[in-house]
Amino acid sequence: MTSSKKLRIPIVVGNWKMQGSSALVNSFLTELIKSSDSFKVIEVVVCPPALYLTQAIKLIQSSQLSNSNPIHFSNLWIGAQNAYFKQEGAYTGEISPSMLNDIGVKYVILGHSERRQYFGETDSLIARKCQAAYDMGLNPILCLGETAEEREKGLTFDVIELQLDTVLSEISKEARDSLLLAYEPVWAIGTGVTASPKEAEEVHAFLRKKLAKLDPKLSDKLRILYGGSVKANNAKDIFDEPNIDGVLVGGASLVAQEFLNICEAILKVSWKLSY
Ligand code: PGA
DSSP, rough: OOGGGSSOEEEEEOOOSOOOOOHHHHHHEEEEEEEGGGGSSSEEEEEOOGGGHHHHHHHHOOOHHHSSSSGGGTEEEEEEEEOOOSSSOOOOOOOOHHHHHHHHHHEEEEEHHHHHHHHHHHHHHHHHHHHHHHHTOOOEEEEOOHHHHHHHOOOOOHHHHHHHHHHHHHHHHHHHTTTTEEEEGGGTTTTSOOOOHHHHHHHHHHHHHHHHHHOOOHHHOOOOEEEEEOOOOTHHHHHSSSTEEEEESGGSSSSSSHHHOOOOOHHHHHHOOOO
């Protein structure tokens, strides 16, 4: 374990994608809130579809009000899966960072490979979204990752580097400081094939080194998550790697007990870090 990992608060993010329901928001968060005493040393973020964000935030807020010790809940947040780069205007169907901020959202996933693949999002567009999210006080979780074909051709580092460099060159230093990165190899998303802890760590260490050249302080503090078929039974080994600061969980974040088991696994390693 490197000493610098101690400087970064571990984080578990659940990305429900276009799945879930109002009933699931209620039952899932009720379960999570019950266990949130354990989340004192890690951050937990749940990202339901946009339609359910308000309901989710209200649920957390009302449990805070009814609890005598609201501090217990301070590390449980609701995040969004996407946001546009304009704050308002005639952009039918879009949701702006200022609206997310208005309802109490703190994190937003940007540049997910599904948005790149199905909605044609480019690095430049993603950069504008990161900047706009930062401008409204949100923390962007910027996703990066190579396809199976790119990995086979030995292009993993080139692809990741280009994705990151394009975004970093188009946003302000302040926006850059607000970022979290998520390394999500496309071939590992929703496939049940996880990158091995070593494969993931190799990319995380590469990203950390790149950031260090830019700004050593930022590199020490910026959190880099791993995503791609994370489950309760592999989360601990992944998180054990020195440059992996948390996980971004898709499928396994839809079942409260499985998600809690992932949080538990991260928590076990976190205690070793002795915050
Ligand atoms: P998965 O998805 O855990 O279902 O592989 C991860 C993600 O897309 O963020």
